[in-house]
Amino acid sequence: MTVIQDREKTIATVCLSGTLDDKLVAAAHAGFDGIELFEPDLVASTLSPKQIRERCDELGLDIVLYQPFRDLDSTDPEQFERNLRRLDRKFDVMAELGVDLILVCSNASEDAVADMDHLAEQLRAAGDLAEQRGMRIAYEALAWGRAVGLWQQSWEAVRRADHPAVGLCLDSFHILSRSSTIDALAEVPGDRIFFLQLADAPHKDMDVLQWSRHYRLFPGEGAFDLVAFTSDVLAAGYSGPLSLEVFNDVFRQASPVRTAIDAVRSLGSLEAGLNGSRPPQHIDVAFVELSITPTNLATVERALSAFGFERSATHRSKSVVAWTQAGATILVTVTTDAAEDDSTAIAAIAIAAEDPSGLAASAEGLNVTALPRVVRPGEADLPAVAAPDGVSIFFVSLEPGRLDWRRDFVLAPAVETDTGAGITGIDHISVTAPFDRYDESVLFYRSVLGLRTAEVAEYPGPYGLVRSHLLRAPQPSGFGVALDGPLLRRGKWTPGVQTPQHIAFTTDDIMGTLSSLPATAPMLRIPANYYVDLQARLDLSDEFVERLQQLDVLYDRTADGEYLHAYTTVIGSQIYFEIIERRGDYRGRPLADGPVRMAAHVAARRGMSR
Numbered sequence: 001m002t003v004i005q006d007r008e009k010t011i012a013t014v015c016l017s018g019t020l021d022d023k024l025v026a027a028a029h030a031g032f033d034g035i036e037l038f039e040p041d042l043v044a045s046t047l048s049p050k051q052i053r054e055r056c057d058e059l060g061l062d063i064v065l066y067q068p069f070r071d072l073d074s075t076d077p078e079q080f081e082r083n084l085r086r087l088d089r090k091f092d093v094m095a096e097l098g099v100d101l102i103l104v105c106s107n108a109s110e111d112a113v114a115d116m117d118h119l120a121e122q123l124r125a126a127g128d129l130a131e132q133r134g135m136r137i138a139y140e141a142l143a144w145g146r147a148v149g150l151w152q153q154s155w156e157a158v159r160r161a162d163h164p165a166v167g168l169c170l171d172s173f174h175i176l177s178r179s180s181t182i183d184a185l186a187e188v189p190g191d192r193i194f195f196l197q198l199a200d201a202p203h204k205d206m207d208v209l210q211w212s213r214h215y216r217l218f219p220g221e222g223a224f225d226l227v228a229f230t231s232d233v234l235a236a237g238y239s240g241p242l243s244l245e246v247f248n249d250v251f252r253q254a255s256p257v258r259t260a261i262d263a264v265r266s267l268g269s270l271e272a273g274l275n276g277s278r279p280p281q282h283i284d285v286a287f288v289e290l291s292i293t294p295t296n297l298a299t300v301e302r303a304l305s306a307f308g309f310e311r312s313a314t315h316r317s318k319s320v321v322a323w324t325q326a327g328a329t330i331l332v333t334v335t336t337d338a339a340e341d342d343s344t345a346i347a348a349i350a351i352a353a354e355d356p357s358g359l360a361a362s363a364e365g366l367n368v369t370a371l372p373r374v375v376r377p378g379e380a381d382l383p384a385v386a387a388p389d390g391v392s393i394f395f396v397s398l399e400p401g402r403l404d405w406r407r408d409f410v411l412a413p414a415v416e417t418d419t420g421a422g423i424t425g426i427d428h429i430s431v432t433a434p435f436d437r438y439d440e441s442v443l444f445y446r447s448v449l450g451l452r453t454a455e456v457a458e459y460p461g462p463y464g465l466v467r468s469h470l471l472r473a474p475q476p477s478g479f480g481v482a483l484d485g486p487l488l489r490r491g492k493w494t495p496g497v498q499t500p501q502h503i504a505f506t507t508d509d510i511m512g513t514l515s516s517l518p519a520t521a522p523m524l525r526i527p528a529n530y531y532v533d534l535q536a537r538l539d540l541s542d543e544f545v546e547r548l549q550q551l552d553v554l555y556d557r558t559a560d561g562e563y564l565h566a567y568t569t570v571i572g573s574q575i576y577f578e579i580i581e582r583r584g585d586y587r588g589r590p591l592a593d594g595p596v597r598m599a600a601h602v603a604a605r606r607g608m609s610r
Helices: 020-030 039-043 049-059 077-097 116-132 151-161 172-176 183-187 208-215 226-235 256-274 294-306 356-365 435-449 510-516 528-538 542-550 591-605
Strands: 009-012 034-038 062-069 101-105 136-140 166-171 193-198 242-244 283-292 310-315 320-325 328-334 344-353 384-386 392-397 409-411 423-432 452-461 464-472 480-486 501-507 554-557 561-567 575-584
Touching (some): 009 062, 020 034, 020 039, 020 049, 039 062, 101 193, 116 166, 136 151, 151 166, 172 193, 172 226, 183 226, 226 256, 242 256, 256 356, 294 328, 328 423, 344 423, 344 501, 356 392, 356 435, 435 464, 452 591, 510 575, 528 542, 561 591
Parallel strands (some): 034 062, 062 101, 101 136, 136 166, 166 193, 283 328, 344 392
Antiparallel strands (some): 310 320, 423 501, 464 480, 561 575
């Protein structure tokens, strides 16, 4: 475990959208200590380098790095001399900016020097120039560099150059995208690591240059193990800032303030991982709250009743009713604030934890704003925050006490009934994450709730590619949140539901559960073509497929087990339910069924179901 405190946090201006002043204001507002100044931002700015320095001083920002300087080395001696003159002019700019460190990238052109001794000689000459000007050079291996593409090669060049003004820049993307290990970093003197740049990324099998320029993410939003990577760099003796350099097309179109806040949260989460401080590991879902308009209330109540839920409690002061079956609780809140008369939405989830106050404090430490709430005397003052997808997150206790949400409810009179349908609990909720906040949402659920990625996939829907990211609590069969959304911005051409949400219930016997439902249960009809294909694909018996089709159950089988599930139609504007039975050790979800479900929902909305 690497414990760090008060480490300077900086961000490259290329991470943010807008003009340079927009970026500086956003970085300062989010709480960054400094910036890496991306040269194209300076070139396009109306401010002189001196004025940029003054503006940063006003905002309390240090300029810690000027970047990038490309194609320093050259096989042509005359070209190399021109490159040195170009570098010297950059030092003039840096002097006005008040920054003494420049990032020099390995050469990606055909003119790159391949001989290591020759490259070291040219780096030494650049180091002499830098030393004369009171500057330093951080040399970085680009993953697509022609002769130097690995950090080990960049270190060998720096080691042979043997100049006090020439050191290493380590970039997590360039290293981890090449699957390079940093075991040998322990052999590098810590004072020779001049700078550290951090970026996460999803796993992609594509050209590394395009991967780097368009798909980088902030730490905690992708698939890289940045806690282990950063820990190794710090253990080697690096003492500089933790700095973010993320090239991402979405971030560069989104609000710079919101992106900067997300960025500083990612570093807070990374620091928590480095320090070994994590949210409580055992969490569960206490309830899911639906917000319903009055015109839709009866429809929702009929659906819950059909599924075997019973009214178990009523809120003491608000129009909220708890519906319960075994380990599943749904709160139904009547609202008049919705823009549409038929609005239905997942308004909140309650996360039950052993230390809910500590979980809320961790969220606050990650720059997550607490939700203001009206709490009447005697009611539980539950801490709450808003997820980027708009769902409120309440933190409640597992046991009776101050943060027990049940204190606010009056239990309904006990009635001896046998109306349960076999639903045992809530497996996960699914929400449509806003396009511009999708990666932010991933980070939120990972960092604030401690959920872990269980599955990441893309599949073709009727109206375009859908990406899906399932996160789960780490305990076995832990509660999950599925973030679904269009891979690209989606316009109005969506005759189905643009932003669906759903609650997935568990059962031990889906056939028995569905057979017990009344005819009024709003089950989604699945087309016959699906079952013809299913039987051919998995070589299932006629009797089994016929039973699946009778109950509109979708099915998948792997070497680990089976997955059976069924859906309701969309209730109101966007909500539907799912019932799941897992057999054996089946993990994840049968995403190939997604397009079938989406098309069936469209058909149901158009009145075209079989």
